[in-house]
Amino acid sequence: MEHQAKAHLLEHRDDEASKLGMWLFIFTEILLFGGLFLVYAVYRSIYHTEFHEASLELNVVFGAVNTIVLLVSSMAIAMALTALQQNKIQLSRQLIWLTVFCAFIFLVNKYFEWGAKFEHEIYPGSELLMKLKHGHILYFGLYYAMTGLHALHVTVGMVILIVAERRIKAGKVHPEKYVFLENSALYWHLVDLIWIFLFPLLYLIT
Amino acid sequence: MRAEAQEFYKGTYLENTGRYKGIWAWLTSTDHKRIGLMYLYAIATFFIVGVIMGLLMRIELISPGKTIVEPQAYNGLFTVHGIIMIFMVVIPGLSATFGNFFLPIMIGARDVSFPRLNLFSFYLFLFGSFLAILSQFMRHGPPDTGWTFYAPYSTTTGTNVIMATTAAFILGFSSILTGLNFIVTVHRLRAPGMRFFRMPLFPWAIYATAWIQLLATPVVGITLLMIIAERLFRIGFFDPALGGDPVLYQHLFWIYSHPAVYIMILPAMGVITEIIPTFCQRKVYGYKAIALSSVAIAAVGYLVWGHHMYTSGMSGKSLWLFSFLTFVVAVPSAIKVFNWLATMYKGSIDMKPPFLFALFFIFLFTIGGLTGLVLGALATNVHVHDTSFVVAHFHYIIFGGMGFAMFAAIHYWFPKIYGRMYNLKQATVASIIMFVGFNLLYFPQFIIGIEGMPRRYYDYFPQFQPAQVISTIGGFVLAAGLALMFYNLIRSARKGEKAPANPWNGTTLEWQIPSPPPLENFDEIPHINERPYSFK
Numbered sequence: 001m002e003h004q005a006k007a008h009l010l011e012h013r014d015d016e017a018s019k020l021g022m023w024l025f026i027f028t029e030i031l032l033f034g035g036l037f038l039v040y041a042v043y044r045s046i047y048h049t050e051f052h053e054a055s056l057e058l059n060v061v062f063g064a065v066n067t068i069v070l071l072v073s074s075m076a077i078a079m080a081l082t083a084l085q086q087n088k089i090q091l092s093r094q095l096i097w098l099t100v101f102c103a104f105i106f107l108v109n110k111y112f113e114w115g116a117k118f119e120h121e122i123y124p125g126s127e128l129l130m131k132l133k134h135g136h137i138l139y140f141g142l143y144y145a146m147t148g149l150h151a152l153h154v155t156v157g158m159v160i161l162i163v164a165e166r167r168i169k170a171g172k173v174h175p176e177k178y179v180f181l182e183n184s185a186l187y188w189h190l191v192d193l194i195w196i197f198l199f200p201l202l203y204l205i206t
Numbered sequence: 207m208r209a210e211a212q213e214f215y216k217g218t219y220l221e222n223t224g225r226y227k228g229i230w231a232w233l234t235s236t237d238h239k240r241i242g243l244m245y246l247y248a249i250a251t252f253f254i255v256g257v258i259m260g261l262l263m264r265i266e267l268i269s270p271g272k273t274i275v276e277p278q279a280y281n282g283l284f285t286v287h288g289i290i291m292i293f294m295v296v297i298p299g300l301s302a303t304f305g306n307f308f309l310p311i312m313i314g315a316r317d318v319s320f321p322r323l324n325l326f327s328f329y330l331f332l333f334g335s336f337l338a339i340l341s342q343f344m345r346h347g348p349p350d351t352g353w354t355f356y357a358p359y360s361t362t363t364g365t366n367v368i369m370a371t372t373a374a375f376i377l378g379f380s381s382i383l384t385g386l387n388f389i390v391t392v393h394r395l396r397a398p399g400m401r402f403f404r405m406p407l408f409p410w411a412i413y414a415t416a417w418i419q420l421l422a423t424p425v426v427g428i429t430l431l432m433i434i435a436e437r438l439f440r441i442g443f444f445d446p447a448l449g450g451d452p453v454l455y456q457h458l459f460w461i462y463s464h465p466a467v468y469i470m471i472l473p474a475m476g477v478i479t480e481i482i483p484t485f486c487q488r489k490v491y492g493y494k495a496i497a498l499s500s501v502a503i504a505a506v507g508y509l510v511w512g513h514h515m516y517t518s519g520m521s522g523k524s525l526w527l528f529s530f531l532t533f534v535v536a537v538p539s540a541i542k543v544f545n546w547l548a549t550m551y552k553g554s555i556d557m558k559p560p561f562l563f564a565l566f567f568i569f570l571f572t573i574g575g576l577t578g579l580v581l582g583a584l585a586t587n588v589h590v591h592d593t594s595f596v597v598a599h600f601h602y603i604i605f606g607g608m609g610f611a612m613f614a615a616i617h618y619w620f621p622k623i624y625g626r627m628y629n630l631k632q633a634t635v636a637s638i639i640m641f642v643g644f645n646l647l648y649f650p651q652f653i654i655g656i657e658g659m660p661r662r663y664y665d666y667f668p669q670f671q672p673a674q675v676i677s678t679i680g681g682f683v684l685a686a687g688l689a690l691m692f693y694n695l696i697r698s699a700r701k702g703e704k705a706p707a708n709p710w711n712g713t714t715l716e717w718q719i720p721s722p723p724p725l726e727n728f729d730e731i732p733h734i735n736e737r738p739y740s741f742k
Binding site: 014016017020021024025027028029031032033034035036038039042043046047123124125130133134135137138141142144145149 | 319320323382386387389390393394395420421423424425427428429431432435439440441442443448449450451454458
């Protein structure tokens, strides 16, 4: 009893604070990408025809599949959180693995997409690209910068989700104390959300 | 149970070592007070490095042509002086040191909301600083772009720009996490009864600053990443040869770096707002106006970045709008100055060193602020743009403002931090020497700036030499004052007389606990039922 009281005294737990902190961090991430979106907006308005031409080079099917994969993953992680809250620990862990699997599929897809572009010698600094018009160079520069930074976030998100799963397995995250999983899920939704904006901006708008 | 807890937390924060001994007890500590002090020692060290670089530049400029260094080395000096002073000294200066130490105590909390994140921010800060200093000594030579990293030069020069921008990025990340921590702390950990409008005004200033850190820094983060990507992969964001626009870089850079000026000065204003009521034993005049003017500065400060770019090429409409907003942002700063003066009116003024520093702050900050209007007005700006007038204005605000407020804060809270008192007479003498040296150093720069002395130039026409000589002399006077101040503080931290818990008769919470504070600040969290600064 006494030991428990001491442990409670030493445990500085405030779930509301953790969530508030995570939301603030998400603001900063949005602003980070905001800089790239701003640059995109400026160059799109200057070079609108060339952006249109260059965007035709992208494969909408790749983008659409990845969008669906990410939406499914977002749903899975939300379900994982609900499952944990309802004390269905096995289900929760399975759903997290499903999310991680979706993230992996997304990256594999991205690998092939980028690989195809490299094959056609479309990458920053390539000889072919340097011969194209300014708008084309900037479009592909932005394409690589934005999807690259996003892919980095996908990778980080995967690591965080795997950590969350390990912590559930170890019993450190459990139905009474799930803020870690909640914050990981928030981060994952952010990753998803950014893609939801990247997809139309890069692939669909013509 | 309570007795056992008290046994566990016995002793001051300086004595209680926790799991490790010696230096490790500091390096692994998540106590906000120890982290604050570690920031203070690191920042003081970097400050001395920056001062030495400044003095080297002053010696170089004592006569036209080469004096001690080559032109390329001079370019490195002013760039690195800028990077160290801005990113490693002034931006974290007050909020990471005294904000860390006193924000939790002043709002009646035992620590910040995320103590481990706090320690992590500190290590990010150290790592970023390490990279910044390393960029000086690596192959290819120190960066020579100026601390602003303007494209396209920063994307083409052969010097260590990537390492320096990475350093700035990491330092920015540390700043974001500190800001995030403070915002959550203020929202979650205020003592019972302490409503927002019962918070002391230093926490208010830190709170407003934290929002700027959080919302502005990511923009410079992505901008620096774009510079790095541009150098590594030739993407062309800012390269006209590939269709990019260098002016866009300037916009992105100043979207952060102008609000950053308020990251520097807002906590300074917060310190002054604490000191003036205490040393006048008078209730602060216009509590709400001061609190809200901090928020107003944070908000409007976002929208004035274009005034750094009047001569870069912008539409006429943008020009007058930015100029107009620049004048608007001067209003809340002026509100604070008038409130400080009104607080002194009919107070019983006690000219102790912290108050003296605060007075110097008001004097220097006012000169800096008014010359800022010369720069903010379109017509006069074109005349003095990129001259040493800008250098003088900037140093009056940042060194005369934030720097002197930092010294004021050290002298104000020193007895609380160490439980010892410094030598008051030496501190007074040091502050006066610094004040005289400061004005000798920077005031001539206003004059030769108007006469056409460009900033960042290695060489100059002979007619500027008398002013340059006065400046250099002033620089050494200032350095002498600094040396005396450091000597007094370092000696007194170990050997000074024991200080009472409340030597200045302050009213805020940090003065109601012993000096130095106990490990967990408060035995019982106090209950607050009135505003601070009610002197009886």
